[in-house]
Every structure is written in structure tokens, then in C-alpha cells.
Amino acid sequence: MELQGKAHKFGNDVNTDYIISGKYKFKTLDMQELAKHVMEDLDPNFYQKINRGDFIVAGTNFGCGSSREQAPLAIKHANIGAVLAKSFARIFYRNAINTGLPVVECNTDLIDSGDELHVDLAEGVIKNKTKGTEIPIKPLPQVMIKILNDGGLASHFKKYGGFNFDQEG
Amino acid sequence: MGQTIIEKILSAHSNKHVQANEIVVADVDFIMGQDGTSPLAIRAFQEMGGSDVFDPNRVALVIDHSAPSPNEGVSALHKLMREFARAKGVRLYDIGEGVCHQLVPESGMVGPGSLVIGADSHTCTYGALNAFSTGVGSTDLAGGLISGKMWFKVPETIKFVCHGRLPAGVYAKDLILYLIGDVTADGATYMAAEYTGEAIAALSMEGRFTVANMAVEMGAKAGLMEADEKTFAWLARYTDRKFSPVVPDADAHYALVKEYDVSKLEPQVAKPHRVDNVCPVTDVVGTPVQQAVIGTCTNGRLEDLAVAAKILAGRKVHPDVRLIVAPASRRIYLEAIDLGVLQELIKAGAAVVTPGCGPCVGTHNGIPSDGENVISTANRNFKGRMGNSNANIYLASPATVAASALTGKITDPREYIKENI
Numbered sequence: 252m253e254l255q256g257k258a259h260k261f262g263n264d265v266n267t268d269y270i271i272s273g274k275y276k277f278k279t280l281d282m283q284e285l286a287k288h289v290m291e292d293l294d295p296n297f298y299q300k301i302n303r304g305d306f307i308v309a310g311t312n313f314g315c316g317s318s319r320e321q322a323p324l325a326i327k328h329a330n331i332g333a334v335l336a337k338s339f340a341r342i343f344y345r346n347a348i349n350t351g352l353p354v355v356e357c358n359t360d361l362i363d364s365g366d367e368l369h370v371d372l373a374e375g376v377i378k379n380k381t382k383g384t385e386i387p388i389k390p391l392p393q394v395m396i397k398i399l400n401d402g403g404l405a406s407h408f409k410k411y412g413g414f415n416f417d418q419e420g
Numbered sequence: 421m422g423q424t425i426i427e428k429i430l431s432a433h434s435n436k437h438v439q440a441n442e443i444v445v446a447d448v449d450f451i452m453g454q455d456g457t458s459p460l461a462i463r464a465f466q467e468m469g470g471s472d473v474f475d476p477n478r479v480a481l482v483i484d485h486s487a488p489s490p491n492e493g494v495s496a497l498h499k500l501m502r503e504f505a506r507a508k509g510v511r512l513y514d515i516g517e518g519v520c521h522q523l524v525p526e527s528g529m530v531g532p533g534s535l536v537i538g539a540d541s542h543t544c545t546y547g548a549l550n551a552f553s554t555g556v557g558s559t560d561l562a563g564g565l566i567s568g569k570m571w572f573k574v575p576e577t578i579k580f581v582c583h584g585r586l587p588a589g590v591y592a593k594d595l596i597l598y599l600i601g602d603v604t605a606d607g608a609t610y611m612a613a614e615y616t617g618e619a620i621a622a623l624s625m626e627g628r629f630t631v632a633n634m635a636v637e638m639g640a641k642a643g644l645m646e647a648d649e650k651t652f653a654w655l656a657r658y659t660d661r662k663f664s665p666v667v668p669d670a671d672a673h674y675a676l677v678k679e680y681d682v683s684k685l686e687p688q689v690a691k692p693h694r695v696d697n698v699c700p701v702t703d704v705v706g707t708p709v710q711q712a713v714i715g716t717c718t719n720g721r722l723e724d725l726a727v728a729a730k731i732l733a734g735r736k737v738h739p740d741v742r743l744i745v746a747p748a749s750r751r752i753y754l755e756a757i758d759l760g761v762l763q764e765l766i767k768a769g770a771a772v773v774t775p776g777c778g779p780c781v782g783t784h785n786g787i788p789s790d791g792e793n794v795i796s797t798a799n800r801n802f803k804g805r806m807g808n809s810n811a812n813i814y815l816a817s818p819a820t821v822a823a824s825a826l827t828g829k830i831t832d833p834r835e836y837i838k839e840n841i
Contacts, residue, residue, distance in 0.1 A: 264605050264606065264694065266800075266802050267802075268800070268804055269803070269804070271484075271785060271804065272782070272804050272807075272809075273456070273805070273807070274782050274783070274787075274804075274807045275780070276456065277455070277456050277485055277486050277489060277493075277494055277497075278459060278493035278494055278497075279493050279497075279784050280459055280463065280497070285756070292804040292809040293801050304555065307460070309439075311606055311614045312605060312609060313605035315605060315639060316541065316800060316802060317456075317541050317604065318457060318539055318540055318541040318543075318555040318556060318557050318560040319456060319457065319557075320457065320460050320539075320557035320559060321460065324460075332810060338606065340609060340639060341553050341582060341609060341610055341641055342541055342556065342557060345556065345557060345560060346557035346558075346559065346560070349557060349559040349560060350557075350559060357618045362665050367729045370617050387480075392443065394442075394443050394571055403559070403560075404464075404468075404560065404563055405464050405467040405468045405559060405562070408468035408469070408470075408563055408566060408567075409467070409468055409469050412469075412706045413563075413566070413567040413569065414563070414567060414569055414571055416443070416445065416571070419480075
């Protein structure tokens with residue numbers, strides 16, 4: 252999978268309340284509506300700034316806090332191509348893979364807001380076209396690659412009727 | 421090599437001997453969803469082609485995050501949950517029954533050695549019962565509902581050894597805030613925590629739930645404790661089911677062992693807007709507060725209400741403060757009435773709201789105004805958490821919150837508590 256877009260930089264410990272506030276997410280399953288409020292408490296106009304395929308780029312512990320799956324879904328429906336961070340909180344990480352939002356662990360110190368990025372998930376490398384540098388990606392666990400390749404956990408279940416990881420026998 | 425508690429529980433549920441960093445598909449003993457996460461899980465369940473849940477007796481759906489419903493959007497989602505529960509024969513706890521993390525332990529379905537997933541990040545609470553319980557998202561929950569299984573990466577474990585006894589006026593909440601402040605909000609990411617030592621053994625079960633509840637605030641997948649006589653006595657109130665306690669091996673491998681002497685610990689406060697932004701209460705004494713909240717899955721239990729009542733009995737909440745009290749379950753609500761605890765709180769000026777999560781998650785029941793300071797017994801103080809991103813949230817023990825409600829400013833509860841009850 253290859254992705255192309257501009258970086259929008261955030262700090263460390265971006266929690267799921269900041270990604271999508273509880274005051275919105277408890278009310279509706281309309282993800283298009285929730286997408287309008289993505290990252291609102293950190294940047295009130297963030298949704299307007301996104302061009303399709305852009306990246307959220309953050310520091311450590313992205314997605315900490317609540318288990319709300321509305322967080323990766325709101326990001327995905329806001330047309331963000333992937334989230335790049337130094338590390339992710341584990342529930343968010345699983346939820347993103349399960350719902351088909353690419354999450355990439357890498358050294359985001361090498362990226363500034365506005366940088367044009369080309370992310371090649373298969374090759375495991377990010378090209379920072381603005382800076383002319385390459386940034387390696389920390390590979391996903393095999394199980395998660397399998398789920399992503401199947402199109403998310405729902406499609407995985409539809410295909411196999413349950414968990415089916417070859418190496419598990 | 422020996423195993424940690426979580427390595428043993430995951431081994432027993434996947435029928436093989438596993439160590440940290442292995443991937444397992446494990447059998448799940450119990451599954452819980454709440455009203456913020458279940459509607460999406462129901463949608464994923466349908467998308468996955470699910471027909472029946474794997475075992476209706478091992479599933480609970482809880483309406484607690486917006487209970488009773490504050491608007492028609494929420495009402496529609498609650499209706500979806502009720503219809504799903506009825507169709508699948510699953511237990512639904514409706515409005516007023518309480519907060520999921522109090523109801524699941526009270527159900528008697530979870531105990532030492534259990535493996536539980538819940539679509540709520542504070543599912544780690546049942547680690548206090550020597551269970552491996554962890555929060556998942558809605559799609560994982562749907563996968564669990566269909567298959568009765570879940571995949572896990574076996575986590576490494578950090579051991580927290582807490583020596584000494586907590587002084588008067590210092591509680592389980594102060595201890596866990598201190599630990600989080602020490603290791604920070606991502607200090608245990610991808611890992612499990614094991615809490616042990618004299619100070620943990622001395623805690624009541626209520627206190628242990630408080631400590632386990634906040635494991636996720638240091639990024640942990642679980643916060644586990646060993647079972648002892650207190651655990652069994654607590655469980656015996658709710659079930660005669662037999663469980664298999666899990667003890668870590670002496671030669672288990674820990675990623676890190678942290679040792680603390682808690683005998684001189686002061687009451688702690690987490691300042692806005694981070695749970696790991698922790699300081700002794702003495703650093704923030706005098707900060708004005710306009711709202712005080714006692715309740716939530718962290719500190720809405722009988723012991724918590726009783727401590728607050730002890731401080732507030734015969735006194736009045738400061739005229740500039742709204743005190744909101746939400747018992748964690750209907751059972752606790754009734755016990756607090758029987759013991760006269762709620763009467764004391766109400767006479768002091770508390771507004772008692774329906775057992776549930778409302779004020780903590782900003783859905784209703786006490787959204788602060790711009791520029792206001794709130795002191796709360798909850799587990800998160802993120803900007804906007806309580807429904808207004810222009811308010812500030814301080815986290816503290818029920819004693820500190822009660823003392824602060826009394827004076828209208830953050831107050832050291834040791835002025836009111838000379839010995840722990």
C-alpha cells in the first residue's frame with residue numbers, strides 16, 4: 252500500500268478524547284458527522300485543513316485513553332491516509348488495524364508540519380519529499396498484517412468465520 | 421523459565437505454555453460492552469455475519485455512560501442495545517443499575533484466573549480480583565461475541581512492589597496517582613502491571629479496584645494482583661462459584677521491578693490536563709474549585725462515599741461549589757442509604773445522580789462552565805473530558821474531593837481525617 256500526502260504534526264499523548272470528544276461520539280453512529288469534530292480540542296479548524304490522503308504525525312503514546320473505536324473511524328472518515336507516531340496506545344493500535352486505518356511506528360522527529368510524505372507500507376519506508384530523507388517503518392506483527400490484508404477484522408471474520416492465523420495452526 | 425500472572429492466565433486459556441511477546445488466540449470467560457461502544461460492536465457483529473453470541477450467559481451489556489438518556493441520538497443507540505440483548509438472550513443492565521466496572525464484579529462471573537474483555541478501557545479494573553481483564557474496541561468485541569476468543573500479544577510485566585502502610589488521610593487513589601506520576605502515561609504501554617507488597621495487601625477490595633482501574637492510565641494492558649482472603653471474602657458475597665487463583669512464579673521474568681515505600685506518602689492530585697501530571701496536594705492547596713464529583717468506576721464505591729460522608733457530616737458544602745455524587749451501582753446506592761451515608765452527603769448539600777458514568781465522560785449530569793475548576797475522583801482529566809474543553813479537572817481521592825467541596829478550594833484532607841476508617 253502506498254500513500255501520499257502532507258503532514259499535520261501533533262505532540263505526545265494525543266488521547267482519544269482529543270481525537271473525538273465524548274460529547275459527540277456517544278450520540279451517533281454517523282462517522283461522517285463525527286469526522287467534522289476530529290482533533291477539535293487541539294485544533295478547532297483541523298477538519299477544514301485536511302486534504303484527502305494527508306497524515307496525522309504525532310509523538311509517543313498516540314491514542315491513549317478511552318477504547319472508543321470512533322477515534323480511528325473519525326480519523327479515517329476525515330480522509331486521513333494514515334497516522335504516523337513514535338508509539339501508539341495499544342487499544343487504539345488494535346482498533347485502527349481492525350477498522351483498516353494504517354498506523355505507522357517511526358521516528359517522527361524527522362517530520363515537520365507541512366512536509367510532503369510518500370509512505371510505502373510494503374517496502375517499510377517513508378520518503379520525506381520536502382526534506383529529501385528516508386525514514387524506516389517499524390514492521391507490524393504478522394497477525395496484524397493478516398488482518399489488514401483481509402480488509403480489517405470484520406472481513407477476516409466474514410472470510411473465515413473466526414480467527415484464522417496460519418502460524419497458529 | 422517461570423511465568424508472571426498474565427503469562428499463566430494466557431497459557432491456561434490457550435492450552436500452551438506461553439511467555440511474553442508470543443501471540444496467542446485465547447478463550448474468553450466473560451465479555452462486556454457499554455453504551456458508548458456496544459452500538460458499533462453490534463454493527464460490526466452484523467457485518468461479520470454473526471448470528472448467535474458464543475454463550476449468552478457470559479456476556480453483559482451495560483447502559484451506564486449516558487444513563488438515563490440525555491437526548492434522542494443516545495436513546496436510539498440504547499434501543500439498539502436493548503433489542504440486540506433481547507434477540508440474543510444476553511443480560512442487559514439498564515439505566516440506574518450502575519457502572520459496568522462495578523456490575524461485572526458484582527455479577528460473580530469474574531474472579532481469580534478469569535480472562536475478560538470489555539469494550540471500555542477501564543476493564544482492567546478486575547485485575548484486583550486476580551483476573552486478566554482488558555479493554556478492547558468495538559470490532560474486537562464483536563469478534564469475541566461470535567467466537568468466544570480473542571488474540572493477544574502476551575505482554576511483558578512491570579512489578580510494582582509497595583512497602584509500608586499508607587498514613588492516615590492517604591488512600592488507594594493517592595497511591596495509584598503517585599505510581600502513574602512516577603512511570604508516566606506511557607510508562608507501561610504494551611505491558612501488564614503486577615501490584616504487590618504490604619501496602620497492596622493492606623488495601624480493602626474497594627481500594628484494590630481503584631488501583632487496578634487506573635492501570636490503563638500508565639498505558640498498561642492489565643493491572644493484576646494476587647488473590648487472598650479479602651478477595652475470597654469479597655467474592656463470597658456475590659457467588660459460590662469456585663475460581664483458580666494464579667500466583668506468579670518466583671523465577672518469573674519482569675521487564676522492570678519498581679519498589680516504593682508508601683509510609684510517608686502524601687495525598688496526591690493530578691493537575692490538568694494529564695493524569696501523570698501528579699503532585700502532592702500541598703502544592704495546589706488553595707486552588708479554587710466550583711464543582712466536586714465523587715463517583716465513577718474509580719471511586720464510587722461504599723468506602724469512598726463513607727469517607728466523604730465522614731468529612732462532610734454535620735457540615736455544609738461551600739456555597740460556591742456544586743457537589744455531585746454518583747454511587748457506582750444500585751447496590752452501593754442502597755447500602756449507602758442503609759448506613760446513613762447518603763443522608764449525610766445530601767444534608768451537606770450533595771446532588772446525588774443516577775449510578776453511572778455521566779459526569780466523568782461529559783455526556784450529562786454536570787458539565788462544567790468555561791474557566792471553571794473541577795475536583796473529581798475520576799480517572800481522567802483530559803481537556804474536554806467532562807464536556808467542556810475550557811474547564812480544568814483535578815483528580816484526587818474521595819477524601820480530598822470532600823474536603824475541597826467543604827472549603828471551596830483544594831484542601832488537604834488530613835485536616836479532617838486523623839485516622840483511616
